[in-house]
Structures are given as C-alpha cells and as structure tokens.
Amino acid sequence: MPSSSLIPDDPSVLLTTAGMQQFKKYYTGEADPMKDFKSFNTCSIQKSFRTSDIDEVGDDSHLTFFEMLGNFSFGGYFKKEAIEYGYDFITKEMGLTISYVTIFKGSDVVPKDRESEKIWKSLGVTDVREEGMEDVFWGPTGSLGPCGPTTEIYCKNADGKDVEIWNIVFNEFLCNGSREQLLNGNATLTPLEKKGIDTGMGLERLVMIAQNKKNIFETDLFDVVMHQLPNGLPMRRKKIIADHARAIVFLICDGLRPSNKEAGYILRRLMTRITAFAYSENIGKSPEYFMESVVNDYKNFPDYHNLNFDIVKNIFDEEYQKYLRTFEFGRKEVEKEANRIKAKNQYTFGRSFIFNLHQSAGVTIDVLGDFAEKEGVQIDKKGFIEDMEHHKQLSRAGLEKKFGGHGLLLDTGELKAADENELKIVTRLHTATHLLQAALRKVLGDEVTQQGSDITAERTRFDFSFPRKLTSEEIKQVEEIVNEAIARDYTVEYKEMPYEEAIKSGALHFFRQKYPDTVKVYSVFDSKTGELFSREFCGGPHVTHTGEIGRVKILKEEASSAGIRRIRASVR
Numbered sequence: 001m002p003s004s005s006l007i008p009d010d011p012s013v014l015l016t017t018a019g020m021q022q023f024k025k026y027y028t029g030e031a032d033p034m035k036d037f038k039s040f041n042t043c044s045i046q047k048s049f050r051t052s053d054i055d056e057v058g059d060d061s062h063l064t065f066f067e068m069l070g071n072f073s074f075g076g077y078f079k080k081e082a083i084e085y086g087y088d089f090i091t092k093e094m095g096l097t098i099s100y101v102t103i104f105k106g107s108d109v110v111p112k113d114r115e116s117e118k119i120w121k122s123l124g125v126t127d128v129r130e131e132g133m134e135d136v137f138w139g140p141t142g143s144l145g146p147c148g149p150t151t152e153i154y155c156k157n158a159d160g161k162d163v164e165i166w167n168i169v170f171n172e173f174l175c176n177g178s179r180e181q182l183l184n185g186n187a188t189l190t191p192l193e194k195k196g197i198d199t200g201m202g203l204e205r206l207v208m209i210a211q212n213k214k215n216i217f218e219t220d221l222f223d224v225v226m227h228q229l230p231n232g233l234p235m236r237r238k239k240i241i242a243d244h245a246r247a248i249v250f251l252i253c254d255g256l257r258p259s260n261k262e263a264g265y266i267l268r269r270l271m272t273r274i275t276a277f278a279y280s281e282n283i284g285k286s287p288e289y290f291m292e293s294v295v296n297d298y299k300n301f302p303d304y305h306n307l308n309f310d311i312v313k314n315i316f317d318e319e320y321q322k323y324l325r326t327f328e329f330g331r332k333e334v335e336k337e338a339n340r341i342k343a344k345n346q347y348t349f350g351r352s353f354i355f356n357l358h359q360s361a362g363v364t365i366d367v368l369g370d371f372a373e374k375e376g377v378q379i380d381k382k383g384f385i386e387d388m389e390h391h392k393q394l395s396r397a398g399l400e401k402k403f404g405g406h407g408l409l410l411d412t413g414e415l416k417a418a419d420e421n422e423l424k425i426v427t428r429l430h431t432a433t434h435l436l437q438a439a440l441r442k443v444l445g446d447e448v449t450q451q452g453s454d455i456t457a458e459r460t461r462f463d464f465s466f467p468r469k470l471t472s473e474e475i476k477q478v479e480e481i482v483n484e485a486i487a488r489d490y491t492v493e494y495k496e497m498p499y500e501e502a503i504k505s506g507a508l509h510f511f512r513q514k515y516p517d518t519v520k521v522y523s524v525f526d527s528k529t530g531e532l533f534s535r536e537f538c539g540g541p542h543v544t545h546t547g548e549i550g551r552v553k554i555l556k557e558e559a560s561s562a563g564i565r566r567i568r569a570s571v572r
Contacts, residue, residue: 001022001037001042001043001044002044002303002561002562002563003044003045003046003047003067003303003561003562004016004021004022004046004047004561005047005254005255005463005560005561005564005566006047006048006049006065006250006251006254006256007254007255007256007263007560008021008022009451009452009453009454009463010024010141013141014051014262014263014266015049015051015251015263015266016046016047016048016049017048017049017050017141018046018048018068018070018141018198018200019044019045019046019048019068019069019070019072019198019200020070020072020141020146020169020171020198020200021046021141022044022046023042023072023074023198024141024145024146026072026074026196027074027145027146027171027192027194027196027198028145028146028174028192029192029193029194033074033075039076040073040074040075040076040077041071041072041073041074041076041077042071042072043069043070043071043072044070044072045067045068045069045070045203045303046067046068046070047065047067047250047254047561048065048066048067048068049064049065049066049247049250049251049266050063050064050066051064051266054266054269054270057239057240057243057244058236058237058239058240058243059215059239060157060161060163060214060215060216063204063216063243063247064243064244064247064270065243065246065247065250065251066202066203066204067202067203067204068200068201068202068203069200069201069202069203069206070198070199070200070201071085071197071199072196072197072198072199073196073197074194074196075194075195075196076197077197078170078195078197079115079116079119079170080119081197082168082170082197082199083116083119083120083123083151083168084119084123086153086166086168086199087120087123087125090153090155090165090166094206094210096155096209096210097155097156098125098153098154098155099127099154099155099156099162100125100127100128100129100154100162101120101125101127101128101129101151101152101153101154102128102129102130102131102135102136102150102151102152102154103116103117103120103128103129103130103131103136103149103151104116104130104131104132104133104136104137104149104150104151105130105131105132105136107132107133107137109189110133110137110149110173110189112130113149113151113170116149116151116170120151133182133183134183136149136150136151136152137149137150138150138167138169138198139169139171139175139179140175140178140179140182143177143178144174144175144176144177144178145174145175146171146173146174146175146192146196146198147169147171147173147174147175147179147182147189148169148170148171148172148173149169149170149172150167150168150169150170151167151168151170152164152166152167152168153165153166153167153168155209156209157208157209157212157213157214157215158212158213158214159214163205163208163209164205165201165202165205165206165209166199166200166201166206167199167200167201168197168198168199169197169198169199169200170195170196170197171192171195171196171197171198172191172192172195173189173190173191173192174189174190174191174192175187175188175189176188176190203221204216204219204221207219207220207221217238217239217242222242224293224294224296224297225241225242225245225246225290225293225294226238226239226242228285228289228290228293229241229242229283230283230284233283237277240273240274240277241274241277241278241283241287241290242290244270244271244273244274244287245274245287245290245291245293245294246294247270248267248270248271248274248287248291248312248316249291249294249295249298249307249312250307251263251266251267251270252267252311252312252315252316253306253307253308253311253312253559254306254559254560254561255558255559255560255566257315258271258315258319268319269364271287271316271319271320271323272323272364272366272367273364273366273367274287275287275319275320275323275324275327276323276327276364276366276367276370277370279323279324279327286320287316287320288312288313288316288317288320291309291312291313291316292309292312292313295307295308295309295312296309302562303562305559305562306558306559306561306562311558326363327363327367329363330357330363330367330368330371331371333357334349334357334368334371334372334375334377335371335375337349337353338372338375338376338377339375341377342375342376342377347376347377347378348377348378348379348380349372349377349378349379349380350380351380351383351384351386351387352387354368354379354380354383354384355384355387355388358384365379365381365384369381415430415455415541416455416456416457417456417457418457421457422456422457423541425457425571426455426456426457427541427542427543428543428548428549428550428571429455429457429459429460429569429570429571430455430460430540430541430542431492431524431542431543431546431548431549432460432482432486432549432552432569432571433453433455433460433462433569434522434524434534434536434538434542435481435482435485435486435524435533435534435546435549435552436460436462436478436482436552436567436569437450437462437464437508437534437536438481438485438524438533438534439477439478439479439481439482439485440464440466440478440567442481443474443477443478443481444466444470444474447465447466448464448465448466449464449465449508450462450463450464450508450509451463451464451465451560451564458570459555459568459569459570460568460569460570461566461567461568462566462567462568462569463560463564463565463566464564464565464566464567465563465564465565466563466564466565467563469557469558469559469565470557470565475554475557478554479552479553479554482552483551483552485524485533485546486546486547486549486550486551486552487547488526488546489545489546489547490524490525490526490527490533490545490546491524491525491526491527491544491545492522492523492524492542492543492544492545492546493522493523493525493544494520494521494522494523494538494540494542495520495521495523496518496519496520496521497518497519497521498517498518498519499516499517499518499519502519502521502537505521505535506535507521507535507536507537508534508535508536508537509536509537519537520537520538520539520540521535521536521537521538522535522536522538522540522542523535524546549571550571550572551571551572552569552570552571552572553569553570553571553572554567554568554569555568555569555570556568
C-alpha cells in the first residue's frame with residue numbers, strides 16, 4: 001500500500017505517527033481486508049511524524065519526521081511467521097547481526113510472552129531480554145484502538161551502542177482508552193476477534209546500522225543538508241536544522257499550513273526553531289535553501305512526486321518575514337530585561353516576563369532560551385510550563401462555560417461544531433461535500449472515489465482518488481456544477497434500507513468502511529423530474545434542500561498522498 005498522508009483521517013491524532021494508522025479499521029473488524037486488498041497481508045513505507053520527539057531531536061537517533069517500513073497482517077499470520085520474517089530480513093537480506101531482542105515480561109492483565117521467547121531461541125538468538133508495559137507493549141494510537149505486546153530487535157551502531165531498529169507488535173487487544181490511561185490502569189483490554197501483526201522498522205535507523213554510522217545524521221539521508229551547514233555551528237543545531245528542514249517540506253507538501261492550533265501549531269513551531277537557529281547563528285543562508293535541497297533530493301522517487309518547492313517557498317517565506325520581526329523584537333526585549341536584572345546581580349528572568357513575552361509576541365521558549373543564553377541569563381523553564389498549564393486550564397474553563405459544559409456540541413470524527421451556529425455551517429458543508437463528490441465524478445470520471453473527509457465550521461476537506469493535479473478549468477467546472485445544483489434547490493432525503501439493496505441502488509460509499517446490515521442512504525434529486533444528482537451512504541446531518549447551502553467556493557486543490565488528491569472548500 002502507498003504511504004498515507006501525514007495529515008490523518010483519524011480524528012484521535014494530530015498527525016500520522018505510525019504505519020498502522022491507515023489500517024486501524026482492519027484490526028478492529030470495521031473494514032474487510034479481503035474486500036479491499038484481496039489479502040490479509042500488506043506492507044508499506046509510511047511517512048510518519050512524532051511530536052513527542054521534538055525535544056529529543058539532535059541526539060543520535062531521534063527525529064520528528066521519519067519513514068517507517070512495515071508489514072501488517074489482519075488474521076493472515078501471527079507470531080511465528082512475523083518473527084521469522086524479521087530474523088530473515090535482518091540477518092540474511094541485510095547481512096546484519098542481531099545484538100539482542102526483547103519480549104514482554106507480563107503484567108497483572110497480560111501474561112508473559114513465552115511464545116516469542118521460544119521462537120527467538122529456536123532461531124539461535126540467545127540474548128532475549130524481558131521488559132515491561134512501558135517499553136514493549138505498543139499502542140493504542142490516539143484515544144483508543146488495537147494494541148498488544150511487542151518484541152524488539154536491537155543491532156549495534158559504529159560506536160558499539162545497541163539501537164532498536166525493528167518493533168514487531170502482536171495486536172491481540174482493543175483498548176478502550178488512550179495509552180496514558182492504559183499505563184495508569186484506567187483502560188480495559190478486550191481480545192480482538194482476529195489477531196494481527198503490526199511491524200515498524202525505522203528506515204533512518206536501519207540505514208545507520210547498514211552504513212556503519214555512529215548516528216542517523218551521518219547517513220546519506222542527511223548529507224544534502226548537513227554538508228551545507230557551517231563547520232562552526234554546534235552539532236546539535238546542525239542536526240535540528242537537518243531534521244526540521246525535512247519535516248517542514250513533507251508537512252507542507254501533504255497539505256498542512258502553519259497556524260496557532262493543533263497540527264498547524266506544530267508546523268509553526270518547526271518553522272520558528274529553524275528560523276531562530278539560522279538567525280541567531282548567522283549561518284548565511286535562509287532555511288528555505290535547505291528545504292529546496294531536501295525537495296531536490298527526494299522528488300525523483302515515485303512516492304514523493306507531490307514535493308513542490310514553489311509551494312514550500314511561498315508558505316515559508318510569509319512566515320519567515322513574520323518571524324524575523326518577532327525575533328528582533330524578542331531579542332531587544334530580552335537584552336533590555338537582562339541588563340536590568342543583572343544590574344541587581346540577578347541572573348534568572350522572572351516567570352511573568354517570559355510568559356508575557358511568549359503570549360504577546362509569540363516568541364517560543366526555545367528562542368527565548370537562546371537569547372537569554374547569549375545575555376548570560378537563565379530562564380525558569382519549569383515555571384514557564386506551570387504558567388502555560390494554568391493558562392490552558394483557564395481557557396478550557398472558559399470554553400466549557402461558553403458552551404454549557406461541553407467543548408464541542410458535535411464531534412462525529414468527520415464533523416466538528418462548537419455551538420449551534422457552527423452546527424448549521426457544518427451541516428451545510430456536509431451536504432456540499434456530497435455535491436462535490438458527485439461533481440468531481442461528472443468532470444473526472446467514475447475513478448474518483450472518496451478517501452476521507454473532515455468538516456469544521458471553516459471548511460470541508462475532501463480526499464479522493466485521482467492520479468494527477470486538476471487543471472484550473474476542471475476546478476472551475478466542478479465548482480460551477482456544485483453551485484448549479486444548489487441554485488436548483490434540489491431535495492435532500494434519506495431512506496434506511498438493507499446494505500445489499502443500497503449497493504444495488506448505486507449509492508456511493510467509503511470503500512474501507514464496514515457497514516451494518518441496514519444503512520442510511522442520502523439522495524439529492526429534482527423533486528419535479530425525479531432526476532438524481534447524488535446518492536451516498538451517510539449518517540447525516542444534512543440540509544433538506546440544497547438551496548440552504550449558499551454558495552460553495554473551492555479554496556485549494558492539492559496532493560494528499562500518492563494517487564490521492566485533496567480539495568478544501570467553504571460555503572458563503
């Protein structure tokens with residue numbers, strides 16, 4: 001399977017963190033792999049991003065953006081085959097030596113994995129180490145999902161350090177809570193009907209071992225950036241710039257844009273850090289220079305045809321100019337305050353100064369720390385974190401008060417609305433999304449199929465299968481067809497019917513979704529002539545007549561992942 005986008009359809013996570021995310025429904029039984037793949041087994045090379053590792057970037061093995069090699073089974077094979085495949089690949093295909101492996105030592109709710117221990121020893125691996133749930137029990141991703149014990153494979157790098165390169169997860173359970181809740185004993189595990197395999201092998205770590213390097217940044221994956229950075233630049237800064245340049249390119253080209261919330265804030269933070277280092281270290285080049293090198297290094301590989309430096313440059317340039325003004329303001333404020341407190345023989349900034357500067361000017365704690373270090377003054381990071389948490393609690397309390405004790409009035413995963421007004425907007429957008437899919441099929445053909453959607457009060461985001469970028473004329477045609485359907489004020493109605501009958505009626509549906517025996521089918525049609533405009537499986541909510549939608553405007557059309565396009569549209 002091709003890599004899915006870094007921007008996931010899964011509402012429980014901000015970004016795609018693992019190769020198994022696009023397959024979650026196959027582990028839980030919500031979707032049928034034989035129907036969709038004609039197989040119980042798949043593999044992928046997944047673009048991944050982990051926010052939890054941002055502060056670790058710069059050591060020998062941590063990244064934000066990375067690629068995960070994975071093979072998956074949804075009832076096709078289990079422990080014996082998965083371990084043997086891993087052993088064969090590492091020792092025979094790659095010619096590497098396994099240093100040691102780990103297995104799950106057991107807990108109050110899940111017994112020790114004696115079967116994996118026996119399999120490894122039968123293959124001649126004698127160093128089998130036992131570890132606990134914090135280390136070798138994987139998942140779930142997000143707020144719930146499949147999970148289970150794991151076995152890890154370690155190899156030595158050029159320094160002789162043991163590095164985990166492959167994790168084989170035995171998905172045996174469905175967890176009804178988050179990982180944090182699971183570790184705290186506040187979640188329950190239910191055995192899955194079909195046991196599954198989920199493996200993850202970090203490409204960058206594998207390359208480090210295969211090329212006999214001391215760390216991932218010495219591999220040829222990072223040459224293009226590392227060799228262009230000044231020799232005098234601290235090595236940790238070099239590594240952060242190299243990591244962030246790659247991450248920014250892939251996030252932007254998958255459709256993410258900088259903002260002050262959720263995933264957009266993560267992108268903005270990466271941009272801030274890379275700009276701060278370029279600014280404070282005076283490296284002589286704009287960070288976008290390194291991003292262009294990343295695009296040129298990757299774009300000729302088939303999976304990365306969506307990489308486009310013009311898009312990256314346009315997005316980054318706008319932020320870059322904002323940051324430069326912010327940094328200069330922040331630097332002067334830090335310098336002024338540092339001189340004031342040093343005159344009193346004080347060398348730690350007050351908590352209120354740092355928090356207020358962060359809130360008023362948007363200067364991040366990383367950048368403020370750099371400025372403070374140059375002035376010979378320290379920052380109370382612990383105090384800053386406490387102040388931020390207090391601020392978040394006040395914000396949450398305000399939101400709950402505003403919306404009668406609830407953060408969101410509606411959250412189906414696909415549709416999100418905070419109040420009655422937003423609910424009306426997302427309802428209009430939801431029906432508009434049905435019209436959009438029908439219009440795309442009229443213009444581009446029946447090969448267009450839904451691959452996911454996400455609707456907020458600001459816009460609808462619709463992913464669909466199509467092999468190329470749409471022309472401006474095609475986008476115009478689609479928009480005109482949708483607005484013509486709105487102008488005709490078509491009737492919108494639903495009927496409940498047996499699944500097989502709904503299929504025979506020609507109703508469109510999300511092919512990876514497993515549906516119940518009885519489904520709702522929404523139809524958009526001319527009540528006078530009976531002419532059908534669209535028909536889809538759907539749970540609602542929708543308007544009753546298309547005239548309620550208003551006018552639809554397509555804001556952007558772009559690549560989501562290989563063979564998948566993404567449209568963002570709003571209603572006015």
